[in-house]
Amino acid sequence: MHNQSAALQHDPWRLESLDDLNKLKEQLEQKIDPDHPEIVVCHGTGCLANGSEAVSDAIQTALSDSGIKAKVIPGIKTTGCQGFCSRGPLVLIRPQGIFYQRVKPKDAGDIIEKTVAQGEIIDRLLYKDPQSGEKIVHEEDIPFYKLQDRKVLHNIGKIDPTNIDDSIIAGGYQALAKALTTMTPEKVVKEVEISGLRGRGGAGFPAGRKWRSALQAIEKKGRPVYVVVNGDEGDPGAFMDRTIMEGDPHAVLEGLILGAYALGAEQGFLYVRAEYPLAIKHLTIAMEQARAYGLLGENILNSGFSFDVRINRGAGAFVCGESTALFTSIEGKPGNPKPKYVRSVEEGLWGRPTVLNNVETWANIPLIIDKGGEWYNKIGVSHSTGTKVFSLVGKVNNVGLVEVPMGLPLSDIVEKIGGGVPGGAPFKAVQTGGPSGGCIPHSLKDTAVDFDSLTKAGSMMGSGAMIVMDDTDCVVDLGRYFLRFLEEESCGKCMPCRFGLSRMREILDGFSEGRGTQADIDDLLSLSEAIQDGALCALGSSAPNPVLTTIRYFKEEYLAHVESQKCPAGVCKDLITFQIDPDNCTGCTSCARKCPTGCISGDKKEPHTINADECIRCGICRESCKFDAIRVI
Amino acid sequence: MADPTQYIDDLLDQYPPKPEYLIGLLQDIQEHQGHISYDSMLLASEHTKVPLTQAYSVATFYQSFRLDPPGEHEIKVCLGTACHLNGGQQLVDGLSRKLKIEPGETTEDMMFTLSTVNCVGACAIAPVAVVDEKYHPGASMRKLEKEMKKVTELSPDKIKGEPNA
Amino acid sequence: MIKFKINDKEVEARTGWTVLETAKEYGIDIPTLCHHPAVAPTGSCRLCMVELKEGDWSKLVASCIYPVKEGINIYTETPKVHNVRRWILEMLLASCPASEEIRKLAEKHGVVSTRFPIHDPDQNCLICGLCQRVCEEVVGLSAIAVVDRGVHKKVGAPFLRPTDICVACGSCVTICPTGAMQEIFDTVRGKPELPLTQLA
Incomplete structure (x- = not known):
């Protein structure tokens, strides 16, 4: 059985009004x-x-x-x-x-x-x-x-995302019908402004203010104006947007159509990562089904308003999550960012006024229009209204997707909802904001999770990835990881990013190999500042953050690498040794047979030993040992 | 095999001749052909009215485009943060040793291409490896060696380089 | 005319000018590499960074692309500017060790050594993209590509095969700030015995 295909139970007909939509909803409900x-x-x-x-x-x-x-x-x-x-x-x-x-x-x-x-x-x-x-x-x-408050995720897990009828029963497209029949475009913008909704993609720019600026730009330059969904969710460890696109594609689509109505756009774009084939498929089906009902395309619900959408598949470039790079990519060019001295609401896609919001932001719009900006504004805390979806991953018991009101203490999310670290130890740090964010140590576990508090703690909201780390995770290694990630993903256009990130990573490589000096730490800080000040786009200018926050909160761990050539977490290969605990080793020979360098020896049924000189610390012995006899020192 | 250029003509017909369709067109070509050859890039660039130099810039800028034919099977190891913390890099190192290739390369017998991917968004099941589009949750060298053996045996023309040797 | 200040000195600029253009007009020296008046600026080398201050708030902007605004305060020699400039010059010394021009430029700003590793002692291309821009914007052709991305970025021809789009006009060689194009040119145009198609 493959429930992956579009399966409407009846021939769709064109809906001509809000009444038609309600009639359809009633009919569908009666069947259930x-x-x-x-x-x-x-x-x-x-x-x-x-x-x-x-x-x-x-x-x-x-x-x-x-x-x-x-x-x-x-x-x-x-x-x-x-x-x-x-x-x-x-x-x-x-x-x-x-x-x-x-x-x-x-x-x-x-x-x-x-x-x-x-x-x-x-x-x-x-x-x-x-x-x-x-x-x-x-x-x-x-x-x-x-303990969650599922608003954006409300339908996900309840509806079949490939069947628009399921979405309509759940209230889908009600907000659109309401707006088209009872609200002026201006009123839609107003509600979004009142809601206080801030962009869920990273920087947290107020969506209403962005829409308002776009209207001002349109006044000066005229139309066309474009509305764009940023579905290029690239932060490693983040899968909120993927889940929304896969599980409730109509919410994204409805939000986008509402935005188009508010701004008078006729064409929209969905830019989705190529690594998310299921999201692309579900969105494509959703668009077809919405078109068949007359909820997308020419003369939507007979209102005189026409709007259509196209999907652009990303082609594997993290930097395309950055707005100007995303626009050049939609235009068919390499995703090199442009300096943002002119805002994209004024000069975006093809130089036209453009409103770009990420998936989760758009998916919030139908809720706001349906229930009102005032209602939305009361959720969460002031300056960070509404709920936020987080992907809770790493060393935490309950890995998954959680939606909570803004402003909850970090420990509530990690410990109460996430069930804490496996084994019960306190978490070491929580990394938020992906490669542009930072690590929040356990001592700040009461930090409120909202845009401004996270920034104050040296990290950022980012798109909502929360990576829980425990004592076996090394901050130097994590810094290297993010820098390597960004080094590979840098577009290479500006010098600070193309060279600076590599140099920072090389310095950290030195730390993890026991070659670090105090001068290196000073260089790291001064080079970080140069990159923050000098890089052309946000990918580069925020790249030093993971390193800077870990130096701020875990300086001793850096010093342990530099001064005593030790990796306290037991991660940095050159600073650790693998040993076999003779008390646990049964001499089963499993590790000796698997070892790629053949550096493990010993007689059958006798404790084995590892020749440290030949050991490459690949960890295969530890993986293969059924008796927990391999120790890392 | 039918005329190899026929499908390209069919694809070109689906796209309006504008620069903005270049990336989609190249993606479709790669889906059919496994990679983008010089000739097909030339056709795509002429069709979308993009100079070949710029088409080439595009194809080399985005990571998902390949200019060389890939191996019969592709092993993608996820290096998202959760996978990294759970040993994704060790998997890459292990596979590199096993297959004697670096990530991005293809074995000499054209059997396996090893690549890395920056987060497939399946963090709950880290570390993840994707073998021929199939996700492997909680991947280990042991499991992947088994899978490699399985897909090699399924290959129509079984090739000499037995990966589990 | 737009009035603003550079280094606390009142200056005037025409609408649409950049900070760099205004500074040049007033003889204020700001180092640049990827900028050339013949082509549109892209702000990629970041050597021309200057500090924009407003009360306690400040940020660094690339003067070659920053449009002038009434009443702004620009500073070209501040500790932040010097920090960025020094690091970028060190990056340039390591990426283009064979370039005499860059060595002189660095020396002028007091930078004589680099903390970056030198991977290719013969390299002198900094991938500023001037060659590609002049070919496309001025000559009206597109014979040169900036290919690949990030640390692998380089200048070349598609599939590294010589292209007959090149008319051997030499504009790219002239505009290149380090002389690197001299060598790259042959890989783009191909050996002279190859037929060159003159495009209309």
Whole structure:
């Protein structure tokens, strides 16, 4: 069974008014019995990788084979990412809301025969709260979900993203119909201004102010004006936008159409990373289905307003997340950024006024128009209104996607929702803001997670990646990682970025190889300042941040590398030694057979030893040891 | 095989002759052909009215474009932050040693291309490797060697260089 | 006319001028490499950075592309400017060790050694892109490409094959600030015995 294709249950007809949309919604709702059992299988990227397609196939087969005696045949639905990725594949049984995790194809029979047919709960598939040790039956009782406030993600995991009808039942396109029938474009801009919504892509520029500036630019230069979705989510460790595009593509589309209406744009662009093929597919289907209903294209809902969208696939360049580089890429050129002395709202795509917002920002617009800017403004904290979606990854128990109101303390997100670090130790730091951001140490765990507080702590909101680090993660290594990343992704146009980042990385390489000096640390700081001041675009000027914040908060760890040639976290290869603990080693010879340099020796059933001179510290022995006998010193 | 240039003509027909369609066109060509040859780039640049020099700049600027034919199977190792913290780099090092190639290169027998990718957004299952578009959660050298063996055996013309040797 | 200050001295500029153009007019020296009046500025070498100050707030801008505005205060010799300039000159010394022009320029600003490793002692191209811009904007052809990206960026012809688009006008060689184009030219144009198609 492949639920990946566009599947409308009826021939779409062109909707001519808000009434038509409501009529359609009613008709669709009548077909649905809210008590009808439904098996929802998560088809987010994480679950798919863990085999959720085989699970949904097995459930389908089990259903046809079983001939169950239940009076009703359950529906099977596949949805976008439900968020709790570390527990996938996830299966939800409705209407009871029974939450099964780590489901395998062989569980399909039991799910049908026991749970669906007889209402029996299958104990082994339940989520066990690591803190209380209790097994939890219902999704809404799981701490990971309970403490969240899902607004943008509201539909994700509930609707089939390839079926617009599902979205319409859930209230999709209501905001658009409301705006087109009862609001002037000016009123739409006003609501966005009142909402206080700030761009979710990184810098946090107020969306309403951006739209207003675009209107002023249009007054001077006239139209065309373009609206663009930045779906080039490049920060490593971030997958919020991917999830929204894959799981609720109509929310993005509706937000964009609203923006186009507000600004009088006729053409929009969706710029999506090529690494996200499923997002591209779901958006393409969503656009086709919206066009068929007359919600996109000529004369939308018979309002006289016409607007269409095109998808541009990124081609593998992180720098294209930067606005000016993204525009040159849409124009078909290499994504070299341009200096921003003239703002893109005035001179963007093809030199025209352009409003660029990221996926999550656009997906907030329908909520704001539907419920009002005032309503939105009350969520979160002042200057950072609304909710924010974070991808919580790294050394944390509950890896996944979380949406919380702005202003929550960092520790609430990492410890209460994320369940803390595996093993129970406190986290060492949380990296936010990706390669442009910084590390917030455990001592600042009460930092409010909003735009301004994170900036004050030396980091930034960025697009919302939160990478939890524990004591086995080295800050020098992390600094090298981000610098190498940016070195590869630098467009190479300006000198400070093309040469400066390599030099910074080389200095850190020296630290991790035990060749660092105090003068290197001074050079690092002065070169960082030159890059911050001198680089042409934000990729370069923010590149020193991960290093600067870690020097600020973890100076001793840097000094340990430089002064005593030690890597306290046990990560930097040249400063560590692999040893075999003779008490644990059983002499199984597994490591000796796997070692690529053959530097492990010993007799069968006797403790082995590693010849440190030949060891390349690849870690394969540690991976292969079943007795936890390999130590890193 | 049918006329190799036929599909390019079909593709060209789908795109209006404007510079803004160059990247999409090159992406489609690569999807069909596995890489972008000199001749196909020339056709694409003429069609979209972009000088060949600029088309070449585009093709070398973006990481996803290939100017040389790739191997039969592609192993992509994710180096997103979560994957890095969970040993993604060790996987790259291990595969490099095993296949005797650097990331971005193809084995001499044209069986495997090794590449790295900056975050596929599947951080919950780190480290991730993608072998021929299939995601491998919690990848290890052991699992990947097994997978490499599997795909090699499935290859129509089994090639001498047995990767697990 | 637009009035503003450079180094606390009142200056006047025409609408549309950049800070660099104004500074030149008044004989204020700002070092540049990737700038040439014949082609549109791109602000890539960052040697011409100056400090824009407003009260306590300040930021560095590239004077070759920063449009003048009424009442702004520009400073061309501040500690921040010197820090950027010194580092960039060191980068240039390491990337173009064979260039006499760059050695002299660095020396003029007190930079005689570099903390960057020298990878290619014969290199003298700083990839400022002037050659490509003059070919495209002035000559009206597009024989030269800036290819690849980041640390691998270089100047050349597509697939590194000589191209018959080149009419051997030599503009790129003339505009090159370091003389690097002399050598690259042959790889773009090909050996002289190859036929050159004169484009209309």
